[in-house]
Amino acid sequence: MAKDALELQGTGGGADQAFRWGVRAAAAMVLVVLAMVALSMTSRSGDVLGVMGLDFFGSRRWSEADELYGALPFLWGTLYTAVIAIVLAVPVSLGVALFVTQVAPPWLKKPMIYVLDLLAVVPSVVFGLWGVMVLSGELREVYLVMHRAVDWIPVLGDILGPSPQGRSFMTAGVILAIMITPIITSLSREVIETTPPGDKEAALALGATRWEMIRASVLPHSKGGLVAAVMLGLGRAMGETIAAALVIGSALGQTGINAFASGNSMPAVIANEWGEANDLHKSALVALAMTLFLLTIVINLSASAIVRRSMVRGRGAST
Amino acid sequence: MTPLVRNSLLIGAVALTTMASCKKKEEAGKTDPAGSAAPTTAEASPSAATLNGSGSTFMKAFQEVAIEGFTKANTGVKINYGGGGSGKGRQDLSDQVVDFAGSDSPFKDADLAKNKGGDLLYFPVVLGAVTVSYNVEGVSKLQLAPETIAKIFQRDIKKWDDAAIAADNPGVKLPATEIVVARRADGSGTTDIFTKFLNGAAPSVWKLKSGSTVEWPADTQAGQGNSGVAQVVKSTPGAIGYVDLSDAKATALSYAWIKNASGAYVEPTTASASAAGDGIEVKDNLVFSAVNAKGDAAYPISGQSWVIVYTKQTDKAKGEALKAYLRYMLTDGQGLLAELDFAPLPKSLQDKALAQLDKLQLP
Numbered sequence: 001m002a003k004d005a006l007e008l009q010g011t012g013g014g015a016d017q018a019f020r021w022g023v024r025a026a027a028a029m030v031l032v033v034l035a036m037v038a039l040s041m042t043s044r045s046g047d048v049l050g051v052m053g054l055d056f057f058g059s060r061r062w063s064e065a066d067e068l069y070g071a072l073p074f075l076w077g078t079l080y081t082a083v084i085a086i087v088l089a090v091p092v093s094l095g096v097a098l099f100v101t102q103v104a105p106p107w108l109k110k111p112m113i114y115v116l117d118l119l120a121v122v123p124s125v126v127f128g129l130w131g132v133m134v135l136s137g138e139l140r141e142v143y144l145v146m147h148r149a150v151d152w153i154p155v156l157g158d159i160l161g162p163s164p165q166g167r168s169f170m171t172a173g174v175i176l177a178i179m180i181t182p183i184i185t186s187l188s189r190e191v192i193e194t195t196p197p198g199d200k201e202a203a204l205a206l207g208a209t210r211w212e213m214i215r216a217s218v219l220p221h222s223k224g225g226l227v228a229a230v231m232l233g234l235g236r237a238m239g240e241t242i243a244a245a246l247v248i249g250s251a252l253g254q255t256g257i258n259a260f261a262s263g264n265s266m267p268a269v270i271a272n273e274w275g276e277a278n279d280l281h282k283s284a285l286v287a288l289a290m291t292l293f294l295l296t297i298v299i300n301l302s303a304s305a306i307v308r309r310s311m312v313r314g315r316g317a318s319t
Numbered sequence: 320m321t322p323l324v325r326n327s328l329l330i331g332a333v334a335l336t337t338m339a340s341c342k343k344k345e346e347a348g349k350t351d352p353a354g355s356a357a358p359t360t361a362e363a364s365p366s367a368a369t370l371n372g373s374g375s376t377f378m379k380a381f382q383e384v385a386i387e388g389f390t391k392a393n394t395g396v397k398i399n400y401g402g403g404g405s406g407k408g409r410q411d412l413s414d415q416v417v418d419f420a421g422s423d424s425p426f427k428d429a430d431l432a433k434n435k436g437g438d439l440l441y442f443p444v445v446l447g448a449v450t451v452s453y454n455v456e457g458v459s460k461l462q463l464a465p466e467t468i469a470k471i472f473q474r475d476i477k478k479w480d481d482a483a484i485a486a487d488n489p490g491v492k493l494p495a496t497e498i499v500v501a502r503r504a505d506g507s508g509t510t511d512i513f514t515k516f517l518n519g520a521a522p523s524v525w526k527l528k529s530g531s532t533v534e535w536p537a538d539t540q541a542g543q544g545n546s547g548v549a550q551v552v553k554s555t556p557g558a559i560g561y562v563d564l565s566d567a568k569a570t571a572l573s574y575a576w577i578k579n580a581s582g583a584y585v586e587p588t589t590a591s592a593s594a595a596g597d598g599i600e601v602k603d604n605l606v607f608s609a610v611n612a613k614g615d616a617a618y619p620i621s622g623q624s625w626v627i628v629y630t631k632q633t634d635k636a637k638g639e640a641l642k643a644y645l646r647y648m649l650t651d652g653q654g655l656l657a658e659l660d661f662a663p664l665p666k667s668l669q670d671k672a673l674a675q676l677d678k679l680q681l682p
């Protein structure tokens with residue numbers, strides 16, 4: 001037996017080596033792919049950046065006939081719809097996460113989690129089709145009512161602005177919110193569940209109500225993780241292509257704050273125009289992709305930085 | 320629970336539409352003339368080969384039916400056609416990723432040098448009409464001059480009872496409804512044909528130039544694909560949009576008679592689009608534009624689609640299959656077009672294209 005074990009150890013040494021190199025190769029692969037994507041996108045967007053310069057990010061005109069490509073309205077549309085989505089999705093997601101972890105009776109908890117996870121795997125094109133077939137028609141009337149109600153309020157009257165469109169920044173924001181809610185909820189739920197029971201029991205023992213307990217021990221403990229969950233949701237919302245392309249309205253040159261106006265976003269433009277694009281037009285679309293790539297990298301890096309910081313702090317608190 | 324119910328309803332709806340469009344294609348396939356089974360080709364029946372093509376979505380429905388008809392008679396040959404747009408088709412052919420490209424417009428001269436396989440042959444295979452479809456209650460026949468269309472799509476005219484529209488339609492009572500303009504959200508050959516028509520026929524009025532995408536005013540409604548624009552027109556009172564003939568018919572839209580280069584108002588039909596192919600100047604390499612064709616019967620917003628191949632074929636089996644397939648599309652295949660609401664080539668063009676088949680060089 002001892003000999004067997006020894007022999008096993010011997011072969012284990014070789015396997016160990018193979019494993020080490022295998023995982024190294026896998027890790028290197030990710031970096032190589034990322035580098036290759038970055039490299040080819042930079043080189044292919046060179047044409048349009050050479051012609052447009054920094055105007056690519058500052059100009060509002062996007063014209064195939066005049067070979068002028070300014071991405072500002074699409075950059076604006078991407079950020080604006082993502083922000084609308086976050087504003088709508090975060091309160092709901094946190095509410096659901098707190099309900100599932102702190103309030104719901106045990107028999108309801110499992111099915112709720114199941115349904116939420118199911119919602120997270122619905123393909124985005126399904127939401128997009130539903131948005132364009134059902135939602136965009138119904139919401140227009142709702143927008144009209146909302147605009148009339150807030151027209152007299154200075155800034156809100158401009159955001160919920162005049163002549164609402166069925167397919168608009170807001171409709172795209174609503175669809176994106178529906179798509180990212182399950183993601184934010186599921187991440188928040190996991191973060192919240194790591195709250196040490198001791199912290200919660202201590203608060204309850206001091207006579208705190210359930211809400212006071214959540215405020216005093218759950219939220220401070222999970223703050224970092226919750227922010228990271230929201231950032232990941234934001235990244236997803238910005239990169240969403242098909243659903244946005246279907247419901248955003250594809251209007252050019254829109255940089256206003258009227259959320260009820262039609263607009264356009266970077267991924268939607270790429271998906272819509274790639275098939276028939278030539279030369280410089282293609283280069284401009286690649287440059288849009290690169291901009292989106294950089295934007296999501298920034299979002300994801302800051303999300304992971306926040307998570308790292310909160311983990312350090314979390315460990316500090318519980319010991 | 321509600322999301323589940325909602326989603327399953329939606330999936331059902333999507334499945335239904337897919338089935339409906341399949342059915343249409345099947346019916347078109349059934350009308351396959353009996354003659355296609357008999358070999359009409361002078362060449363020997365091609366041996367086993369697989370042909371790949373990509374490009375124009377405009378002729379995709381025709382490709383599907385033609386492939387079905389051709390491979391039924393030539394069982395050894397397998398043909399795949401992926402859409403993706405004319406631009407993608409030309410790029411794929413240029414990179415020699417495919418054996419033939421479907422394209423609604425020719426290569427730019429500047430790009431020819433990039434083609435890896437040398438000289439090209441253009442075979443026109445289909446013509447088609449782009450309608451100006453509208454949704455105005457009580458107006459059963461609408462006539463439009465190019466200048467009026469240009470003003471409408473630029474949003475210079477915003478009401479249906481505008482003097483310019485009334486001038487084109489003497490005696491017709493037009494309502495004071497707001498005009499809603501529907502256009503494509505995606506880059507499209509249909510947009511290219513439509514804007515080329517306006518650029519050519521109303522140069523003093525039309526400011527948006529031409530291309531697969533143009534700078535539409537922000538207060539226009541975008542639709543995804545021809546069917547998307549058709550849907551906007553169908554569901555919005557006062558709407559007007561450009562939609563290809565087959566989608567306009569499938570959606571049961573009303574469409575306008577358009578004033579052509581000879582000053583006659585012409586209804587978009589497969590016959591008037593074919594007539595456009597007769598009244599045009601064709602270059603030696605069979606490159607032409609069917610937009611704004613001369614002739615009383617020619618519909619002015621007509622487009623064309625070519626199958627583009629390399630002159631010099633490098634693979635014998637593939638080259639033979641390609642030649643047989645091209646011949647099929649130019650002869651028996653033409654009989655399948657009307658069912659799909661595409662226009663067949665006029666005899667003059669068909670003869671030129673068939674004669675050009677001899678230029679295809681096999682190894």
